[in-house]
Amino acid sequence: MNFVAPDFMPVLPEIFLLTMTCLVLVIDVFLEQRQRHITYGLAQLTLLGVALLVLLTYARAPTTTMFGHYVKDAMGDLLKFCICLASAAAFLYSRDYLRQRDLFKGEYYVLGLFGVLGMMVMVSAHSLLSVYLGLELLSLSLYALVAVDRDSPVASEAAMKYFVLGSLASGMLLYGISMVYGATGSIDLQVVADAVARQGTNDLVLVFGLVFLVVGLSFKLGAVPFHMWLPDVYQGAPTSVTLYVGSAPKLAAFALVMRVLVDGFGNLQGDWQQMLVILSVLSIALGNLVAIVQSNIKRMLAYSTISHVGFLLLGILAGTPEGYSASMFYIIVYVLMAVGAFGVVILLSRTGFEAENIDDFKGLNDRSPWLAFVMMVVMMSMAGVPFMAGFYAKWVVLQAIVDVGLVWLAIVGVLFSVIGAFYYLRVVKCMYFDKPERNELIEVGRDVEIAISANGLLLIILGLYPTALMTWCSTALLN
Amino acid sequence: MLSELPLLSLVVWFPILGGVAVLFVGDENPGRAKVLALTVAIITFLVGIPLYSSFDPATAAMQFQEFMPWIPAFNANYHLGVDGFSMPLILLTAFMTVLVVIAGWEVIEYRVAQYMAAFLIMEGLMIGVFAALDAILFYVFFEAMLIPMFLIIGIWGGPRRVYATLKFFLYTFLGSVFMLIALIYMYNQANSFEILDFHKLPLGLTEQILIFFAFLLGFAVKVPMWPVHTWLPDAHVEAPTGGSVILAAITLKIGGYGFLRFALPIAPDASAMLDWLIITMSLVAVVYIGFVALVQQDMKKLIAYSSIAHMGFVTLGFFIVFGLYRHTGSLNGAAMGVEGGMVQMVSHGFISGALFLCVGVLYDRVHSRQIRDYGGVVNTMPIFAAFMVLFGMANAGLPGTSGFVGEFMVILSSFKAGFWIAFLASFTLILGAAYTLWLVKRVVFGDIGNSHVAELQDVNNREIVMLSLLAAAVLLLGVWPDPLTSVMHATVDNLLQHVIATKL
Numbered sequence: 001m002n003f004v005a006p007d008f009m010p011v012l013p014e015i016f017l018l019t020m021t022c023l024v025l026v027i028d029v030f031l032e033q034r035q036r037h038i039t040y041g042l043a044q045l046t047l048l049g050v051a052l053l054v055l056l057t058y059a060r061a062p063t064t065t066m067f068g069h070y071v072k073d074a075m076g077d078l079l080k081f082c083i084c085l086a087s088a089a090a091f092l093y094s095r096d097y098l099r100q101r102d103l104f105k106g107e108y109y110v111l112g113l114f115g116v117l118g119m120m121v122m123v124s125a126h127s128l129l130s131v132y133l134g135l136e137l138l139s140l141s142l143y144a145l146v147a148v149d150r151d152s153p154v155a156s157e158a159a160m161k162y163f164v165l166g167s168l169a170s171g172m173l174l175y176g177i178s179m180v181y182g183a184t185g186s187i188d189l190q191v192v193a194d195a196v197a198r199q200g201t202n203d204l205v206l207v208f209g210l211v212f213l214v215v216g217l218s219f220k221l222g223a224v225p226f227h228m229w230l231p232d233v234y235q236g237a238p239t240s241v242t243l244y245v246g247s248a249p250k251l252a253a254f255a256l257v258m259r260v261l262v263d264g265f266g267n268l269q270g271d272w273q274q275m276l277v278i279l280s281v282l283s284i285a286l287g288n289l290v291a292i293v294q295s296n297i298k299r300m301l302a303y304s305t306i307s308h309v310g311f312l313l314l315g316i317l318a319g320t321p322e323g324y325s326a327s328m329f330y331i332i333v334y335v336l337m338a339v340g341a342f343g344v345v346i347l348l349s350r351t352g353f354e355a356e357n358i359d360d361f362k363g364l365n366d367r368s369p370w371l372a373f374v375m376m377v378v379m380m381s382m383a384g385v386p387f388m389a390g391f392y393a394k395w396v397v398l399q400a401i402v403d404v405g406l407v408w409l410a411i412v413g414v415l416f417s418v419i420g421a422f423y424y425l426r427v428v429k430c431m432y433f434d435k436p437e438r439n440e441l442i443e444v445g446r447d448v449e450i451a452i453s454a455n456g457l458l459l460i461i462l463g464l465y466p467t468a469l470m471t472w473c474s475t476a477l478l479n
Numbered sequence: 480m481l482s483e484l485p486l487l488s489l490v491v492w493f494p495i496l497g498g499v500a501v502l503f504v505g506d507e508n509p510g511r512a513k514v515l516a517l518t519v520a521i522i523t524f525l526v527g528i529p530l531y532s533s534f535d536p537a538t539a540a541m542q543f544q545e546f547m548p549w550i551p552a553f554n555a556n557y558h559l560g561v562d563g564f565s566m567p568l569i570l571l572t573a574f575m576t577v578l579v580v581i582a583g584w585e586v587i588e589y590r591v592a593q594y595m596a597a598f599l600i601m602e603g604l605m606i607g608v609f610a611a612l613d614a615i616l617f618y619v620f621f622e623a624m625l626i627p628m629f630l631i632i633g634i635w636g637g638p639r640r641v642y643a644t645l646k647f648f649l650y651t652f653l654g655s656v657f658m659l660i661a662l663i664y665m666y667n668q669a670n671s672f673e674i675l676d677f678h679k680l681p682l683g684l685t686e687q688i689l690i691f692f693a694f695l696l697g698f699a700v701k702v703p704m705w706p707v708h709t710w711l712p713d714a715h716v717e718a719p720t721g722g723s724v725i726l727a728a729i730t731l732k733i734g735g736y737g738f739l740r741f742a743l744p745i746a747p748d749a750s751a752m753l754d755w756l757i758i759t760m761s762l763v764a765v766v767y768i769g770f771v772a773l774v775q776q777d778m779k780k781l782i783a784y785s786s787i788a789h790m791g792f793v794t795l796g797f798f799i800v801f802g803l804y805r806h807t808g809s810l811n812g813a814a815m816g817v818e819g820g821m822v823q824m825v826s827h828g829f830i831s832g833a834l835f836l837c838v839g840v841l842y843d844r845v846h847s848r849q850i851r852d853y854g855g856v857v858n859t860m861p862i863f864a865a866f867m868v869l870f871g872m873a874n875a876g877l878p879g880t881s882g883f884v885g886e887f888m889v890i891l892s893s894f895k896a897g898f899w900i901a902f903l904a905s906f907t908l909i910l911g912a913a914y915t916l917w918l919v920k921r922v923v924f925g926d927i928g929n930s931h932v933a934e935l936q937d938v939n940n941r942e943i944v945m946l947s948l949l950a951a952a953v954l955l956l957g958v959w960p961d962p963l964t965s966v967m968h969a970t971v972d973n974l975l976q977h978v979i980a981t982k983l
Contacts, residue, residue, distance in 0.1 A: 365590075365634075369506075369593075380626060385622055385623065385625065385626060385652075386618065386619035386620075386622040386623045387619060387623040387626075391619070391622070392550075395615075395659070395663075396553075398659070398660065398663055399553065399663050399666070402660065402663045402664055402667060403667060407660065407664065410660050410663070411657070411660060414656035414657070414659065414660060415656070417656065418649060418652050418653045418656055421648070421649060421652055422645070422649060425629070425645060425648060425649075428629075428630075429633060429641055429644075429645070432630060432633060432634055433633040433634060433640065433641055433644075465549075466550060467549065467550050467551065467552070470550065470552050471551075471552065474552060
């Protein structure tokens with residue numbers, strides 16, 4: 001058998017990332033604690049390097065490599081670019097937090113970088129095997145990251161729950177993959193797609209496999225009723241890890257759904273559309289309703305994530321190119337909001353104090369008007385109030401489903417966003433209408449301040465002129 | 480030269496950017512923030528004047544149009560323009576904002592810069608609502624307006640401000656999201672978000688009815704019409720004086736404007752079919768809410784209920800056209816109904832704003848809004864009492880004041896549609912006089928009620944300036960309404976021709 005070396009050029013960013021991560025791992029071993037900022041700097045450089053490489057090699061047309069297991073296309077490149085930036089922002093925001101809690105260690109960055117690699121593999125997966133590989137690389141890094149604070153019983157419990165439920169989900173996914181393989185004889189998504197087009201809905205094994213795939217994906221997305229791990233992990237993990245878990249992996253999960261359901265099972269759209277309708281309605285309803293009663297802001301944001309996942313699924317289930325690009329726009333804007341929200345939460349936490357409860361935001365306008373403003377922008381954007389990017393995200397998704405005649409779904413969506421507006425407003429209420437309970441100054445590093453300001457302003461700029469990103473999303477999906 | 484300037488963009492964005500600048504001056508320099516805010520507000524008003532002086536009253540077409548592609552993927556554009564409906568309301572907004580800035584001058588001590596900035600940004604957004612010719616642009620301004628008002632009530636409001644402001648936000652938000660779905664639905668038919676394209680869009684009766692109800696939900700909450708009015712008394716009572724003024728004078732008008740711009744021309748057949756519903760709701764507001772106003776103990780609450788009753792006249796005037804057309808077979812007198820509604824909107828903007836400012840003047844001195852805490856104010860504050868009596872008379876609809884003109888036109892018009900409608904509508908003349916004059920009697924006249932009233936200082940120059948500006952406006956509009964009505968004749972005729980032509 002001849003060995004033909006595959007074309008390595010399309011995976012250049014991933015190779016660079018892997019090399020650098022190993023390098024960081026080795027260098028970190030030889031550093032003393034006071035030199036740990038070198039690890040941090042290298043990790044940031046790596047992420048920026050990868051982002052740059054992705055942009056430089058931006059795909060005009062899709063190319064597959066690694067014997068059809070891997071694809072490089074514009075959608076993947078855009079998502080990878082956002083993943084790198086979101087992770088870099090997460091590293092930046094959490095630096096001081098980790099330092100104050102004696103968690104400023106190499107593991108956080110190495111695991112984080114491996115997680116990024118996993119996400120990039122997921123984004124570019126072109127076979128069910130690389131889907132699974134990427135997913136596990138990401139998940140294993142996340143399990144370890146959640147437990148990175150070994151002395152915290154809450155974090156360990158969260159990590160344990162996450163691990164058990166995540167493994168269950170992986171099992172479901174694998175089971176689904178095996179059925180699909182049995183029905184189509186291949187794990188290459190292109191071959192699967194052809195087989196699906198031939199065999200269609202009559203193949204019971206294939207539809208059965210699809211059900212298991214959807215269940216596995218919903219676990220990873222956190223859609224109701226497979227959401228149970230999400231609030232516990234968000235609340236239990238150190239805020240720096242919540243920030244990481246809650247942002248970039250959502251982009252990868254979106255890519256996963258696109259690759260498997262749209263690229264692989266596009267011809268069974270009628271079948272998975274019905275499943276997604278149930279998942280999304282339940283997510284939007286439960287996420288928004290349960291978030292109202294939360295007093296812990298991390299848990300509240302977890303339920304808000306669930307409701308946003310419901311909205312994301314709305315765009316996908318429309319099953320049109322407009323719907324997919326709407327969902328992509330939605331998830332990118334969502335990640336921008338999530339990074340900002342957890343960023344403010346983490347900046348309020350000081351040595352020996354976790355800003356975990358909504359009450360900790362009381363009187364923020366008196367303590368730091370600018371941070372309060374950024375948080376208000378993020379909250380209003382999540383609620384979908386205009387002149388914030390979040391409104392356009394909701395609008396394009398609604399537009400996509402009204403387009404395919406599902407007006408009732410749009411009405412359910414907007415009704416629950418009104419209910420959802422309440423808990424976002426409650427945060428604004430605490431920041432602006434209440435008197436502060438604590439008065440110590442909030443010290444924020446110059447670089448972090450610039451980043452969080454840019455984060456908030458970007459939400460307004462995208463709100464005034466969303467066209468650029470919208471066009472980028474729709475052209476990325478077209479080729 | 481003047482007409483080449485993008486006037487509308489200027490009056491929308493100048494106050495918003497000015498508000499941001501005021502924020503940057505910061506709460507540490509309240510003096511400079513106030514001066515800057517007043518300058519921005521006055522310049523905005525001056526920039527708005529050419530909108531009136533260069534306005535061509537002979538045409539119903541949109542004027543001062545500005546067009547720029549905004550979101551090409553959905554054919555949504557940055558399209559501004561005004562006609563006879565929106566232009567007076569823009570000027571009203573710019574005028575009232577100047578007064579609000581003056582009204583907050585010495586009174587607001589907490590976070591002055593943020594207070595002024597909130598009102599300036601609010602002004603820009605409200606003008607944007609009136610000037611937008613693109614439905615998504617309209618919706619964006621319409622919703623964005625909630626944020627500054629939410630903060631104004633919540634930060635500078637009274638004891639129950641959090642409840643009031645949340646109720647205000649959620650009520651309006653709930654009303655407007657259905658409108659968004661209606662807009663998206665129409666985009667799918669028209670492939671454009673131009674409001675003027677929506678006017679021409681042929682729609683079936685069921686579609687029209689659903690769209691009509693979506694708009695009704697959105698705008699009825701804003702107006703507010705009975706029975707979705709309950710947020711207004713709460714919001715008014717808790718809001719700071721400036722917030723009440725803007726709420727009553729401008730944001731309520733946005734609901735009325737929405738009916739003219741969207742509901743009537745887009746769904747004319749549904750409007751004709753359901754006009755009984757609107758007329759019933761309006762008459763209930765006039766009669767029932769009038770009685771409710773009569774028993775209020777809180778001055779602000781009384782004026783709030785009186786606002787609901789007066790806004791009932793506006794919606795009555797707008798929807799009387801169908802009954803009139805059915806009854807008489809001609810459009811004679813229908814224009815009077817719509818114009819009366821418009822005059823009523825502008826006049827109510829002045830009068831309710833003035834009354835809230837009067838209450839504010841008293842509240843700043845005594846820190847109570849309860850009627851029973853006053854009495855005999857005329858003995859210590861004669862100048863103020865004169866103003867209060869004038870605005871009270873205007874609110875009661877006394878001839879010679881602007882309050883009379885609008886109500887008279889609407890009643891005349893409704894007589895042609897049916898005697899009983901006019902009969903019930905005329906209740907306002909009795910009830911309005913009753914609750915307003917009784918309020919004036921209990922607060923202003925009589926013996927000095929208590930030691931607080933005995934120590935009252937009369938209005939200072941700042942307060943005299945803002946009250947006399949309003950008094951001049953109320954009287955001018957009362958004796959000579961032509962400058963206002965003449966700019967809208969063409970627009971009103973165009974609207975009426977449009978709404979009686981069926982779309983089916």
